[in-house]
Amino acid sequence: MATDIKAPTFPESVADGTIATWHKQPGESCKRDELLADIETDKVVLEIVAPADGVLKEILKGEGETILSEELIGRFSAGETGDAPAVAAAPATAEVSSATHSDPVLSPAARRAAEELNVNPGAVSGTGKDGRVTKEDVLAFAKGGNTPVVAAPEPAAQAPASVAPKSQPSPMAPVFDGERVEKRVPMTRIRAKVAERLVEAQQTAAMLTTFNEVNMKPIMDLRAQYKDKFEKRHGVKMGFMSFFVKAAVEALKRQPVVNASIDGNDIVYHGYQDIGVAVSSDRGLVVPVLRNAESMGLSDVESTIREYGTKARDGKLSIEDMTGGTFTISNGGVFGSLLSTPILNPPQAAILGMHKIQERPMAVNGEVVILPMMYLALSYDHRLLDGKEAVTFLVTMKELLEDPARILLDV
Structure with missing residues (x-):
């Protein structure tokens, strides 16, 4: 029997929140009290945990979506057993493709550390559970002590010079050949709220x-x-x-x-x-x-x-x-x-x-x-x-x- 997964009841001072990370995907098994998702508000990050042993059946609100207090965000089935992760049964070439082109699974702390240190998460090998990239992995990579998951693929043969990308350097490495690299990341809810309150203080107070x-x-x-x-x-x-x-x-x-x-x-x-x-x-x-x-x-x-x-x-x-x-x-x-x-x-x-x-x-x-x-x-x-x-x-x-x-x- 499916159980609704709802956002927690937000305090009166918090209007809404944002789904920061889903730590489980539909079909994956969960233990009771295991972390399912992080919800970021203007003040704190709230955790959603599994109500019992079972399977996450459905995700109704994806990462980055805004949610309200007690809003339905997913469904959970207690007592069931989930399937093995798809990457375990996939051929080696598929693993390489996935590791190269899809985003790795990061803990919230690792995601923040990667943004602050300008580290490409896809180049960091995860040592956490199920290959999750931890904050320590990001810090080690920034210091040169972490080995990338896979080598960067060779550029396609005969590709036009204007289209074929160069091999991606380490984000911490100096930029050569006149390259001017920029990275755009969204503000966290907490950082945005801090900015709003600081501007408010300067505009409203003498x-x-x-x-x-x-x-x-x-x-x-x-x-x-x-x-x-x-x-x-x-x-x-x-x-x-x-x-x-x-x-x-x-x-x-x-x-x-x-x-x-x-x-x-x-x-x-x-x-x-x-x-x-x-x-x-x-x-x-x-x-x-x-x-x-x-x-x-x-x-x-x-x-x-x-x-x-x-x-x-x-x-x-x-x-x-x-x-x-x-x-x-x-x-x-x-x-x-x-x-x-x-x-x-x-x-x-x-x-x-x-x-x-x-x-x-x-x-x-x-x-x-x-x-x-x-x-x-x-x-x-x-x-x-x-x-x-x-x-x-x-x-x-x-x-x-x-x-x-x-x-x-x-x-």
């Missing part, structure tokens, strides 16, 4: 950025003194982000307008601090939220951020992980950024930008001292915040970070 700098030596000394004991007790490494989150919580309490947002003609003041932490993933920038950060300890912050980082890397972040947030912290310093102006994350009123720790000569008590310094940037919506509140917030952050005991003592 955005301004103020800067300050912080001496990181006190935190670095504290971290060096206690990092081993901290990791032994809590099972997580002590990083810098937890100090910035806790300092931001205290500064937001003292300047609640920085934690507010605009809703029409109303100002909404939030009596809690839900801190979003910007994370770069293969699919684009995502901002998971530390809920009730005011009640979290340093170890809670570090472990939650690590969990979010793992989820972002594996594409497992849920809608709930990224919903809400009253203030955002973005750390461009992990990529080496010395100074930047972060863009607001609407409808929030402000965003804090962290940067690279750079040793610089500083004047201390009339003497020049080399100190590890970090520039801080606060971008804010001038419709809601005046310069006084924004600058005071940033100065408070500086004071708390340069004397971490003040965070504990609330002074």
Whole structure:
């Protein structure tokens, strides 16, 4: 008996989705909870799994098609046994033709890696299940460690020079003979949504950025003194982000307008601090939220951020992980950024930008001292915040970070 395969129920903030990948084809056997398809939305990638052991009978919505919440996308038959893949029984020449002219089966992570590294997926040999190309295969190929599935066929004899293609070079190889290669790939749903929101922020908010700098030596000394004991007790490494989150919580309490947002003609003041932490993933920038950060300890912050980082890397972040947030912290310093102006994350009123720790000569008590310094940037919506509140917030952050005991003592 056939069972309908439907798209999941999308949250209210997600209008529709796109079929990113079908991992099974009609007639193929599936185990219970085995991955059937990936659905990409504006925020996350949702997985459709097999409801039982059986066979995928029919695909009603192909890859790249837009679907709505709970829309029928395929049919599944439980208890049946599928046929062997057609390529197993095909002659060798057919295998060569298929490998040469049809797209290989890629995991979503492998597809994204191939697009970012400009790698031709057809030239990568798959080591995953049923010959699936994995992200590791793509990375190995980009580094020259992966062998192509088949050799490129020779050009047809006597073909006109203007028609016969040259042997395809590696996408990472330099281009010779005056060739100007271009590649066009569609934006992912998440990247398109990020682009839309960034443009919206610049067009609708009166955005301004103020800067300050912080001496990181006190935190670095504290971290060096206690990092081993901290990791032994809590099972997580002590990083810098937890100090910035806790300092931001205290500064937001003292300047609640920085934690507010605009809703029409109303100002909404939030009596809690839900801190979003910007994370770069293969699919684009995502901002998971530390809920009730005011009640979290340093170890809670570090472990939650690590969990979010793992989820972002594996594409497992849920809608709930990224919903809400009253203030955002973005750390461009992990990529080496010395100074930047972060863009607001609407409808929030402000965003804090962290940067690279750079040793610089500083004047201390009339003497020049080399100190590890970090520039801080606060971008804010001038419709809601005046310069006084924004600058005071940033100065408070500086004071708390340069004397971490003040965070504990609330002074």
